[in-house]
Amino acid sequence: MTHSLLLAEDDRAIRHSLERALTLEGYRVRAVSDGESALESARRERPGALVLDVMMPGLDGLQVCRALRAERNPTPILMLTARVDTADRIAGLDAGADDYVAKPFDIEEVFARLRALLRRTAPDVPSSERTIEVAGLRLVPSARRAWREGRELELTRTEFDLLELFARNAGIVLDHATIYDRIWGYDFGPGSKNLAVYVGYLRRKVDVPGLPALLHTVRGVGYSLRDVRA
Numbered sequence: 649m650t651h652s653l654l655l656a657e658d659d660r661a662i663r664h665s666l667e668r669a670l671t672l673e674g675y676r677v678r679a680v681s682d683g684e685s686a687l688e689s690a691r692r693e694r695p696g697a698l699v700l701d702v703m704m705p706g707l708d709g710l711q712v713c714r715a716l717r718a719e720r721n722p723t724p725i726l727m728l729t730a731r732v733d734t735a736d737r738i739a740g741l742d743a744g745a746d747d748y749v750a751k752p753f754d755i756e757e758v759f760a761r762l763r764a765l766l767r768r769t770a771p772d773v774p775s776s777e778r779t780i781e782v783a784g785l786r787l788v789p790s791a792r793r794a795w796r797e798g799r800e801l802e803l804t805r806t807e808f809d810l811l812e813l814f815a816r817n818a819g820i821v822l823d824h825a826t827i828y829d830r831i832w833g834y835d836f837g838p839g840s841k842n843l844a845v846y847v848g849y850l851r852r853k854v855d856v857p858g859l860p861a862l863l864h865t866v867r868g869v870g871y872s873l874r875d876v877r878a
Contacts, residue, residue, distance in 0.1 A: 651696035651766055652676040656686035656712070657728065658704045662751075666699070669755050675762075683707025687715055690723060697765055699758070702729040702740065710743040717744030722792075724765040724805055728753070741849050746805045747832075764832040768809055782818040783862055783875035785854075787811065796854060806831065807850045814863065814873035823870040847871055 653675045657663040660681070667679045678693065680686050683704045690698055690712075698716075702709040713725055727740045727748040740748050747761050780787040787794045792808050794801045803811065809831050813822070824843055847863065855861045864872050 650674060650676055652678070652693070653697055653699060653762070654686065654689050654693065654695040655679040655699045656681070656683065656704065656709070657699075657701040658682060659701075662701075666755075666758070669758075670699075673759055683709065683712045687712050690716055690721065691719075694721075695723060697724040697726060697762060699726050699728065699762070700745075702727055710739060713740070713743040713745050722805070724768070726758070726761055726765060737845050738849055741804060741807075741846070744804055760833060765805070767833065768805060780812065780815050782815050783873065784859070785811075785815055785862070787815055796856070797859060799856075801853050803850075803853065806846060807853070810846060810850055811854065811873075814871065817873070819872065819874045821866045821870055821872045827870060 653670055655663065655666055655670065655677055657666060657679070658681050663679050663681060667677050670677045678689060678695070680689055681704075683706050686698070686700060686704075686709075687707060689695075700709045700712060707715075709727060709729075713727070716723065716725070725745045725747075727745040728751060729737075729740065729748055730751045737748060746765055749758055749761060778788060778790055780789065784797050785794065786796075787808075789812055792803075792805070794803060794808060794811055801811075810827070813827065813830055827843060847865075851861075851863045855863055860875060862873050862875060864874060866872055
C-alpha cells in the first residue's frame with residue numbers, strides 16, 4: 649500500500665532532500681513551506697501522516713499541530729525539531745505530536761519512525777478485545793479511548809499505544825528494547841531519552857493526584873504497570 653505524506657519544512661534544501669528521499673522510499677509526498685499551507689492541506693487532503701517542522705514562518709509547527717488536534721484530526725504527526733531539550737520535546741507532545749526527530753537526522757530514522765506511525769494508524773482489533781480493564785483503567789482499543797476511574801484521558805496516538813502495551817502486560821516488567829520494538833519497531837539504543845520522555849508524559853496523565861501510581865520504573869530494566877494495592 650502506498651501512503652500519502654504531507655511534508656511541511658521551510659528550509660528549501662531540507663524540504664527538497666526529504667521530498668526526494670521519501671518519494672524514492674515509495675511515499676506519495678506533497679511538500680509545503682509554511683504552517684498555513686500545511687494546515688490547509690492537512691484539512692483538505694487528510695494524508696496518511698504529516699512530517700512537520702517546528703520552526704516555520706507564520707504558524708509554527710506546534711500551532712499547526714494544536715489546531716489539528718483541536719479539530720479532532722487524528723493524522724499521525726512526526727515533528728522535525730532542532731530543539732533537543734526535554735522541555736521542548738514535551739511541548740511537542742503537549743501540542744499533540746506522536747513522535748519527533750531531532751535535526752540533524754539520519755534519514756533511516758525518519759523512515760523507521762514513519763513506518764511505526766503508519767502501522768498503528770488503523771489497528772485490526774478483534775471484537776473479543778474491545779475493552780481492556782486493569783487497575784482502575786479501561787481502554788477501548790478500537791476507539792483508541794481510555795479512562796481512569798471514570799475520567800477520560802486525553803492521549804496522543806503514541807501515548808495510547810504505550811498505555812495499551814502496558815495494560816496488556818500488567819504486572820510484567822517490560823524492558824526498554826521490547827518497548828521500542830513494539831511501539832516504534834526500532835531500538836534507538838541505550839543513549840536515547842525518547843522512551844523516558846514519553847513515559848514521563850504518559851505518567852502525568854495516568855498517575856493523577858489522589859490515586860495510586862500505576863506506571864513504575866524498574867531502574868536499569870524498564871517499566872511496569874501495576875497496582876501496588878493488589
